[in-house]
Amino acid sequence: MKPELEAHLRSIVNFPSPPGVATHIIELARDPDIEMGKVARALSLDSALATKILRIANSPLYAQRRKSDNLRQALVVLGLNATLTLALSFSLVKSLRTGKSNGLDHGWYWRRALLAATAARALGDAMHQTLAEEIFLAGLLQDVGMLALDQALPDLYRDCAELQRDHVALAAHERRRLEADHARVGAWLMRTWNLPERLYRAIEHTHDVEQRPTSDPALVFQRCVALSGPLADLFLLDPSKRPFPETALAAERALGLDKTAFGQVLGTVGAMIPETEAIFESDALAREHPELVLEQAREVLMLRSLVALKEMNTLRIAAESSTSRALELEEETRRDAMTGVYNRAYLDQVLAREFDNATRHGWPLSVAFADLDNFKRINDRYGHQAGDRILQATARILRSNTRETDIIARYGGEEFVVVLPATDAATAHAICERIVTAFQTTEHVIGSEHAQVTISIGCATHAPDNAFEGASAFVDAADRALYTAKLRGRNRTVPFDRQIPSRRAAHLA
Numbered sequence: 001m002k003p004e005l006e007a008h009l010r011s012i013v014n015f016p017s018p019p020g021v022a023t024h025i026i027e028l029a030r031d032p033d034i035e036m037g038k039v040a041r042a043l044s045l046d047s048a049l050a051t052k053i054l055r056i057a058n059s060p061l062y063a064q065r066r067k068s069d070n071l072r073q074a075l076v077v078l079g080l081n082a083t084l085t086l087a088l089s090f091s092l093v094k095s096l097r098t099g100k101s102n103g104l105d106h107g108w109y110w111r112r113a114l115l116a117a118t119a120a121r122a123l124g125d126a127m128h129q130t131l132a133e134e135i136f137l138a139g140l141l142q143d144v145g146m147l148a149l150d151q152a153l154p155d156l157y158r159d160c161a162e163l164q165r166d167h168v169a170l171a172a173h174e175r176r177r178l179e180a181d182h183a184r185v186g187a188w189l190m191r192t193w194n195l196p197e198r199l200y201r202a203i204e205h206t207h208d209v210e211q212r213p214t215s216d217p218a219l220v221f222q223r224c225v226a227l228s229g230p231l232a233d234l235f236l237l238d239p240s241k242r243p244f245p246e247t248a249l250a251a252e253r254a255l256g257l258d259k260t261a262f263g264q265v266l267g268t269v270g271a272m273i274p275e276t277e278a279i280f281e282s283d284a285l286a287r288e289h290p291e292l293v294l295e296q297a298r299e300v301l302m303l304r305s306l307v308a309l310k311e312m313n314t315l316r317i318a319a320e321s322s323t324s325r326a327l328e329l330e331e332e333t334r335r336d337a338m339t340g341v342y343n344r345a346y347l348d349q350v351l352a353r354e355f356d357n358a359t360r361h362g363w364p365l366s367v368a369f370a371d372l373d374n375f376k377r378i379n380d381r382y383g384h385q386a387g388d389r390i391l392q393a394t395a396r397i398l399r400s401n402t403r404e405t406d407i408i409a410r411y412g413g414e415e416f417v418v419v420l421p422a423t424d425a426a427t428a429h430a431i432c433e434r435i436v437t438a439f440q441t442t443e444h445v446i447g448s449e450h451a452q453v454t455i456s457i458g459c460a461t462h463a464p465d466n467a468f469e470g471a472s473a474f475v476d477a478a479d480r481a482l483y484t485a486k487l488r489g490r491n492r493t494v495p496f497d498r499q500i501p502s503r504r505a506a507h508l509a
Helices: 003-011 020-029 036-044 047-057 071-078 082-094 107-127 132-141 144-152 167-178 182-194 197-204 219-235 244-255 261-281 290-309 310-320 319-335 344-361 374-384 385-401 426-440 471-487
Strands: 365-372 407-412 415-421 443-446 449-452 455-462 493-495
Touching: 003 144, 003 182, 003 290, 020 036, 020 082, 020 244, 036 374, 047 071, 047 082, 047 219, 047 261, 071 082, 071 319, 082 261, 082 426, 082 443, 107 132, 107 219, 107 244, 132 197, 132 219, 167 182, 167 219, 182 197, 197 219, 197 443, 219 244, 219 261, 244 261, 261 290, 261 415, 344 365, 344 407, 344 415, 344 455, 344 471, 365 385, 365 426, 365 471, 374 385, 385 407, 385 415, 385 443, 415 426, 415 493, 426 493, 443 471, 443 493, 455 471
Parallel strands: 455 493
Antiparallel strands: 365 415, 365 455, 407 415, 443 449
């Protein structure tokens, strides 16, 4: 950053700066011997801040079996470092949102900032980062340089309403004018506030996503923050302008997240939006309902898979043959050879991971257990080849009527399981009903005859108010619901009820 720009920023009277409580929190965070009681006393001086900390400790992000009734209990749930980081986030947002705009669209700025913070945390969770709150704070503050520049140069963002919707173009506009962009200004600002180095380093490199694999935790931290802004845009921009393929590809190359994992991150962000809105008192972070964004993501990313098939094959060939073959073999071991969906072994891994993730964060997770109703009769009448084609058609129907965030697996025989991350009971039921309807309206041509295969589905939802002890019990609940669907006449979906007796539905087919 040019010295004259730095000098000008320092001279601005209304320059954004941390409020007194934020400054105190920064000082506390730098004390290696800080005690819980001291933190509790500091936070209690700001009743609004204390209320937010208490609320977030009781939110789905930190769901506990026992409610936190006071600030000290909330500190135990969150931990000292997390509490200080979250308190700093709340106090800085409160201070910075009061500034006057010269040309910056504050409404858009803060919607994007809060969504980017939510996305940064979701990416951090997907990458098993332990500094979730610091990633959230870095995502929240990554564009804070724009607030400073708007104060220092009142004409910089004036008449740039459309440009502010294109972050890459906006940064280029800043560099043309200043030979620096808001990322560099924001990093400088964070250093002057004495924030930790990993925070200002992440902000400094928020526009620099190096797209090659890394296992360095510091670089993963930075890349989660850098990708959080583009991911936030997927929820904010008009549907025709959402760069799903480009963002998914960047996540794959920078973090190693495949299309399925990227879809799961989108689902996590969508599930977190209501709580983020409530805690930061912001309405309508996304212009559309998150579910519609996820539906569009599924359609666009599936299309991208077909269009980019040649490119991906070329990349595989260009890679070292041993590495390429190892990746292919690894993927092959996850797939069911008959249907192309995931197999039982990989399903067990996915379920364990998603169940643990949902339990830790208090997010909903649903699972659907599906069984073809009259498959054995058709298989016996027309032969195994016809049965194989029915199973393959079943996989296609399931893929066509679920979302990109969902994981489809063949459980065994004619049984399939669909894992629905970040999905509540009502949404899961609607998806299951859509699948049942699709089977009802599909005819299969077998020789000169037409046959119809229906499906029965049992669905269970793991959530803070309806938790299961483990993934095995969770799947068993869906299986018991499937058993009830069979008893009620098949060709339907039934949600889990704890009064349903335990019994294998497969014996009823």
